[in-house]
Amino acid sequence: MPYELFIGLRYLKAKRKSTFISIITVISTAGVALGVMALIIVLAVMTGFEEDLKDKILGTNAHIVVLKSTGGIEGYDALMGRLKKIDGVVAATPFIYNQVMLSSGKNVSGVVLRGVDVATDPLVTNLSKSLVEGKLQQLEKPAQVPLAGSEPARPGLIIGKELAKNLNLYTGDTVNVISPLGNITPLGMVPKMKQFRVVGIFNTGMFEYDSTLGYVSLPEAQEFLGLGDTVTGIQLKVSDVYATGRIAAQINTKIGFPYFARDWMQMNKNILFALKTEKLVMFIILTLIVLVAAFGIASTLFMVVMEKTKDIAILKSMGATGTSIMKIFVIEGLIIGIFGTLIGVLGGLLVATNLEPIITVVQHVTGFELFSKDVYYLDHFPSRVVPSDVLLISVTAVLISFLATLYPSWQASRLSPAEALRYE
Structure with a gap:
């Protein structure tokens, strides 16, 4: 020593x-x-x-979102095929994103309506895992109240736990969905309204998501919003969540204008x-x-x-x-x-x-x-x-x-x- x-x-x-x-x-x-x-x-x-x-954040949102700078995406199936071939991309699903208003009795709330593909969305997001009531597959078929044969079947809607609490809604209840992009009449723009039935309630654990999001099936969103066979964008899941910046840059290079990709870090960079x-x-x-x-x-x-x-x-x-x-x-x-x-x-x-x-x-x-x-x-x-x-x-x-x-x-x-x- x-x-x-x-x-x-x-x-x-x-x-x-x-x-x-x-x-x-x-x-x-x-x-x-x-x-x-x-x-x-x-x-x-x-x-x-x-x-x-x-x-x-990653459970509710995709790792990468591909959008079109000039409006909706047509022929999205072909674009999804091209995106899946890019190294690092695991799965893809189309989506529709629009702001609407929900009305139930005297309660009204502005929400973001998302149209999702029931078949491919579970491959990209965790919506199906966050459901505390109902199933994602119930969006595909018209929903009807049990033991009420005279009640007409209506398209399904999944909402967040906090939104359901604010509007006093439960599974099986009917809610009016109002879109500001309605029909043009001699009296001006008339908002479009349609009744949906609550078929599921999700809980992500984040108040912002649980109080402002509503999900419907992709075809129902296209029909209600008058989008035809177009979607807002395509959500992607990648193998490495910390390599999304590189993969997004690769998408921007290979796919090019008018399409552009944004990763989850860019979309949530402030927080x-x-x-x-x-x-x-x-x-x-x-x-x-x-x-x-x-x-x-x-x-x-x-x-x-x-x-x-x-x-x-x-x-x-x-x-x-x-x-x-x-x-x-x-x-x-x-x-x-x-x-x-x-x-x-x-x-x-x-x-x-x-x-x-x-x-x-x-x-x-x-x-x-x-x-x-x-x-x-x-x-x-x-x-x-x-x-x-x-x-x-x-x-x-x-x-x-x-x-x-x-x-x-x-x-x-x-x-x-x-x-x-x-x-x-």
Whole structure:
């Protein structure tokens, strides 16, 4: 064992007269541990929320959407065939997208009406998996109220859970769908209205989707909106969701004008940018906790240097170089930082991987609801530990601890033996 390491470890052990220094050492170690622990937990929660949000976005929307700059797409079957041949594209489905109004009794709400191909939509989106009532296949056949033979069959409509709550609708209820793009009469534009029957209710977990989306079959949307055999665009599913930018650029090159492709990151760049920025800011803010602990390490080393002045002078008189003296105190500070980082990593991983049961116990003991599933529209508290984040946090904490040791260690290395022993 190098004597610098041996002496550095000895200086960590408190003598009776240096108990105060050991208390500061413990506080510094705890400060590093708390900082690392807080960073791991917060970043795990933010990563969990980010991944959960991405899953919901990609569950409702396609990875890539192909649109036409001059209006609707005709001959979309041939275009779908060309798109499927592009490397990375797994599946494709046509869709129609238009704004309409739903009216039920005295309740009215503006929604986005989507026409979907019942056969191919499950290959691209998770609409069928998010249904809590009904089935996607019920959109294809006219819907009729059970045990009501005199009630005429009407085309099916699937709506979100929040929209159903706002309009007080249930499966089997009739709702009026009103399109502003109606018929032109001598009195002007007359909105087109048609009755649909609610055949399903979906729940994506995102209020924006669950309160503003309605789905009908593709032929029914074409007939109601007067689009003929055209669609708004084509939705694509790709093999790698993080390669959508490259695949979209490839589509724009191969398919060309008047068609253009947009990936899910472009369509949701504002919220994704906000999440990344918030995560970075939280990392910087919580790193300040480790910086505060680093000042404690520096203070500890300054006091150790003052206490060990005689020892340093003797070591230098015996031939120890300034570099060796500096190593002794750097090692002592690094041990504090590494030990605190290790405790923080273990504590952070323990809490981050068991966050939901911990929150449940705290809510049960205190009686306060820390995480309301009704407010956040999440059925669980998301927490995801990323190994690269843990590694970055650990390296950052150790590096800050190392930097905190440099100045007091340098001061110790400059100590003159004659000056140190003059007053002893």
